[in-house]
Amino acid sequence: MRPAVLLRLALAGNRTDSARVVLTALSAALATLAGLAALTVLAIPTPRCCDGRNISEQYGNALLREPGLRGGTAIALLLLTVPVLALAGQCARLGAPARDRRLAALRLAGATPGQVTRLAVLETGLASLLGTLLGLAVFLVGRRLLDAPDARGRLALPTDVLPATGVIVAVVLGLPLAAALVGAVLLRRVTATPFGVVRKVRRERAPGPWAGLLIVAGLAAFAALDPVLDWYQDQHREPPLLLPPLLLLGGGLAALTGVVVGTGWLSYTSGRLLHRYARRPAALLASRRLTSDPWAGSRTFAALLAAVIVGGGAAGMRASFEAHAELERLTGQDRGGSDGFYLRTVDLVDLAVGVAMAIAAGGLIVALVEGIVARRRAYAALVATGVPRGTLARSIAWQALAPAVPAVGLALTVGLLLSRGVAGHAVTGGGYSTEFCDGAASLCADPATRAQYLRTGWVPEVTVTPGVPLGQLALVGGGALVAVLVTVAVGLLFLRASTALEELRTA
Template sequence: MRPATLLRLAVAGTRTDTARVALTALSATLATLAGLAAAAVLTIPTPVCCGGRNLSEQYSNALLREPGLRGGTALALLLLTVPVLALAGQCARLGAPARDRRLAALRLAGATPGQVTRIAVLETGVASLLGTLVGLGAYLSGRELLDRPDARGRLALPTDVLPPVGVLAALVVGLPLLAALVSAVLLRGVSATPFGVVRRGVRERAPGPWAGLLIVSGLAAFASFNPLLNWYQDRHRTPPVLLPPLLLLGGGLAALVGVVIGTGWLSYTAGRLLHRYGRGPAALLASRRLTTDPWAGSRTFAALLAAVVVGAGAAGMRAMMLAQVEVHRHTGAVNDSDGFYLRTMDLVDLAVGVAMAIAAGGLVVALVEGIVARRRAYAALVATGVPRGAIGRSIAWQALAPAVPAVGVALAVGYFLSRGVAGGPVRGGGAMVQVCDAGEQLCADPATRAQHVRFEWVPELTVFPDVPLGQLAWVGAGALAAVLVTVGVGLVFLRSSTAVEELRTT
């Protein structure tokens, strides 16, 4: 089959296929923008000045001005790509039954299994390439439009730097290649035949609670971070360069994967409990669905749970910073950096909110696709006398039964990760400090400061960070609200998908 024919067959299809390609391209655009923004932050040159000042004074934002904060800023931007890529995975399943029938028709027309697989992979790659090109164009255009210095000549964004051409090419070409590779791997268990699409190797064994080992290992890695660094410091030794990032990145990834995979076990357990104690057809229908496909929760809630873990971790870090501010206020060492770090946490909370909104979009796509894919079974239930309200309640049970405990676990894991890396209580005081009794102008002048300075003993103070129950409750409530909104949107499609005519759907 010639490449032009492959390309034409890959982009052909119905309006549903067009919507799938458009949503996949949109996800690739958002991921490209986040990646290019992170690359621009890392590309900012660090000047070497006398007196040890190596700040990039051309920026008004301290996150860009201080070299030590750029790595964390870039990492936060890259974390935003996690829910975006999860959204792309959900969008790739949109219209899957119709695409399966189209692939089966190609097999019936004489296409080989390899050609059919290449068509499906090329569809994802072309859509992602279109999205990355649009993202590159939007980044270059925004770079010109937002290059507006303030009255002091400082920039709010790094519009004066451009990532190297190799980085631009790697993002624009690498993301579509990665998407195509992931599609090829996922299609390994799928066989397109002239009679339909058959999925091989269906998981029949119930999920085990072994995902808890990943969570425990991640928490242990974060808890051992400060003790290990203190051990090296007490012996006047330098820790290995890769040890801190390995503990933080490896531990965080292990805990996050454990939370996502553990949702499968929670779904299966919730299904068994509903089957044993549930009353009414809605609970029984949901229980059978949860036990039959418990891994659907892990696939559907992955991005949302990742956002919840990050949001709970940010809440724990904010509580630690507030404890430090209280100690600084007690010792008279309050400075502008305290307010700066708290404002930085506001940006992190905003990023978590954006990630939840993107994850909610993925939930909507997944739930609507599930309703449409099972419309023949739902239509059969309605034809046999099951009320549509019972089916709607069963869909709500399927979404909320695993989501509620999974969000609770994600909140606990994110909070304990932050407490593990932040350490224990904050201590300060227990020393003599200088106190200037004059005004700000006299205290700032070295010539007059000495005349107004006195020494005062500050008693030692130990502050235990509060458990941010309020902020954790808001993060959890936001996640569950996203699930409820998703269920509401999905129920809109239920009536059209349960019409008796759907029994003739092939």
């Protein structure tokens, strides 16, 4: 098949195919914007002044001025790409039954299985490339429009720097290439025949709880960070430069993978419990669906669970900063409100988590609607046999909430434990004598009057243990479950059209 013909067939299709391409391109554009923004923050040069100051004074935001805080800001921006990429994966499944019939028609016309696979991969890659080019254009135009210094000549955003050209090209071309490779991997067990699309292998065994080993490994990597660094310090040696980021990145990915994969086991277990103890038709229908396809929860909730893990970790970090602030208050120290600044930094992470949940909710809507449309003939057959549509609606709600509730609880717990591994230790201060000034601030600041108000006192030793941020955890978990409920409500709007009796005659 010539490249021109392959390109023309990849761009062909009905309105559903066009919607799939547009949504995939939009997701790729959002991921490109988040990635380029993070790389721009990392590209800010750090000046070296004669007085030892290395602060970029041209920015009005301390997150951009302080070199030590730019890494956290970039990570917060990169977190937004996780749900966006998951949304792109959900959008790629939109209209899958119609696309499967189109691929079957091409096989009937003489196309080989390899050609059909390349066609499906090229469609995803082209849509992603269109999105990355759009994201790059929006980034460059927005950079010009937002380049407005304030009255003091300071910039609100780093519009005066750009990532290296090679880095930009790598992002713009790397995302479509990665999307195409992922599509090829997902299609490795799928064969397009003239009679439809079938899978070569099906999962016969029930999922096991082995994903818990990944969670334990991730938690162990975070907990081992401080002991490993202390060991190097005791040995008077410098640890390898890549050791801390490898422990954190590897542990985080292992814990995230464990939670997402473990959702399959939670779905299967929830289905078995519903089948054993439920008495209502809706719950029984949901139990069969959960046990027959337990991995649907892992695919559907992956982006949402990633955001929940980050939200739980941010709640743990907030509790640690609050413990430091309490220790300063009890010991009478004043560090210029540094902990308040770090708390405001955690607010930025919380904002990123909220945006990530909103994006993940979009992916949930796409997945839920696609599932309803894909099973429309089965639902129509149930309606034709007398099952009320309300019962089907409640069964769909059971399918979403039964695995979501324990999965969100698990993700919150894992996120909190990850943060405790690096910043959850009790902090101790005091146990020394110091000078106190009992006069007014103006008198204490004046060297001529300060001496007569000074006294020496003993600061008792105080230990403050970070508490469990139940309120923050409840806010993150409640927000995730509300997002699931909203997506279920939106998806049920398509239920009546998908359960029309005419669907029984759909070819």
